[in-house]
Amino acid sequence: MNKLIIALMLSFFSLTQSVRGQEDSIKVSLMTCAPGTEIYALFGHTALRYEDTARGEDWVFNYGMFSFNTPHFIYRFVKGETDYELGVTPYSYFEGSYAMRGSSVYQQTLNLTMAEKQKLRRLLEENYQPENRVYRYNFFYDNCTTRARDIIEECIEGKVVYPDGKEGLSFRDIVHQYTKGHEWDELGIDMCLGSEADEPVDARKQMFAPFYMLEAAGKATIVAGDSVRPFVLQEKKVVDVEPEGGEGGFPLSPLVCVFVLMGAVCLVGWIQLKVKKVIWIWDLFLFGVQGLAGCVIAFLVCFSTHPTVGSNWLILLLNPIPLIYLPVMVYRAIKGKKDLYHLINIAYLTLFIMIMPFVQQKFNATVLPLALCLLLCSASHVLLYYRQNNK
Template identity: 60%
Template sequence: MKKIRLWLVCMWLAVFNVLHAQQDSLQISLLTCSPGTEIYSLFGHTALRVQNFSRNLDVVFNYGMFSFNTPHFIYRFIKGETDYQLGVIPYVYFEAEYAERGSSVYQQVLNLSAEEKQTLLHLLTENYLPENRTYRYNYFYDNCTTRARDQIERCIKGTVVYPDSFPNRSFRSIVHEFTVGAAWGELGIDLCLGAEADTPIDKRQQMFSPFYMKEYASGAYIIGDNGQRRPLVLKEEKVVDVAPAETHSSFLSPLWCATFLLAISVLIGWWQWRRNKICWIWELLLFGAQGIAGCIIAFLFFFSVHPTVGSNWLLILFNPIPLLYLPFMVYFSVTRRKDWYHVVNMVYLTLFIVIFPFCLQEFNLTVLPLALSLLVTSASHVLVLSKKQ
């Protein structure tokens, strides 16, 4: 505890010294970190570096600090109520952390006047006050990248003009650019995002992504209050150059597993037909899993404040109804009574699969064999009962 307090005191002294530096000895840079291998680091990271050459101080203001040990972290994250913090750490620690995880770091030195640097430092240190450092994180609209961009824009005496936006981009398409090789993570994200994630977004919205922000900053320029024009970035360099950590793509991809599940469903359906018997345990497992997935998507749809999740058409396929009906389904299967649920489910799933290519929402291809597995199971149930009759 004493070490923590000492470290905090040292950081406050470092920030104080930076603020009282000679104006010509300051340099402020935008840092962009390459993606890591963990799900929360797949999209890279953004921070601001402040160097005071006259006092030999070098610190990083990082809006991406959070803790998994926060009470009810998982629940708050799903509900969209995750709180992040602004942290200040020595640059050498920041550099070592990203070098160790195999992430390169790109530095863009900002072309700011002495007054603008002082203003930006004041904004950052004001944000670092205990009562200001915590903020409600929003992945698409208020994250470590957008916070850094907004503070830079606030300090500038004039207007920042960014280059033309990248065409045909949506939140989902940008996410997919950084989930290559992380198929399970991509599937999880796709299951949560709704149709709103597939609408075209403008350049400012595209800047939620650290590397998109980096590209926009490279081509941006400032039109000062006096009408003079200058580039936003003075120079660029790679300050941490490491080989990226090896990523091992899983042989068991989501699509492969879903296709295997479909094959198992067909085999069990054929076995039921030949034996003239319904395997109620299989229905219990399959429709139970559908209902559990539906509970998660329904919770996101109705209760989460995450952006885009409230327009998720997958609620048609994954909802809590199968889980609620499961006891009745098992009862009808064990007693060999006709269950109209499977008849309705056949029609329902067939319609879903037919409209699948025409939805306004982009579905992960893995959803198709999952829906077919459910359809085959309901169809085999109806056929077996029809055969008995």
């Protein structure tokens, strides 16, 4: 009898050790990649690493795969219909590509049970099926980071409890943290985002940014009944490189450029008063650019499905009206006729400048001087007309 009990105990111990060994051979990690220099890489990246040393597997599941060669990519991107997909690559390739790019990679090994790891593997394999791998990308609400977070949570027996986020932060605040030093990229993004991007967001929404997810994961716990365990077992830097210097972009910042434009507007206005004639080609340039930019803003406001772009108060300044009216404006300028457009524009732009501080939207620093440029241009037209008719 004693021999039977001893044999059963040894068998149980052997089985336990086998299960533990199997658990130790499988690791699931959250991979966070440092920002790159391209606009689509400014915010970093998140992926999942699945290691099974017993089976010689080491894969990275990446929800951030897309192709610029997709038909009508630019149009679909602006409209908010960009499709991303789940890709799977060997870890060695993933690590090498980020090392070559000059982006460090942080690995957070997750504290999952064997059952949770197996379920996660099944979910990832199901997601990778051709009919499931493509999804409609949404920068703030459904991206490579939120997809990785959500599928991890789906496999956990319990609930992941994250720490409180940073109070008062908005989507635009977080975007600005990553566009610092990239003024032209920041300008383009600011021009597209509306007032909704300035509303404070909670901790979960802040996790759209990879490094906010990394910080939250490091402090999170898994709660299942009375059991509480840390979400992350271990964190380390698996790729430690210095970021590559970005290629030299345009040497002048947007703010400097808009002040140069203001100087040009003043100079052209002075020349027009001296020669007593409208330089209509300047109108063609200035109001044409305003109208073209307005077409983009109007398209985003009216047709794009991107989040937060539909509430953009900038449409009051940049809209298609100047482009539509431009032929009439040029014709009247050539004929030396009075144009009520400029009187109306002065009043309109003055009103826009007055209400700017009261609108619940943070405008880029270039918006005010740009509005002043357009106002000064119209003012020079009005002044020239009255000089011509009061000789």
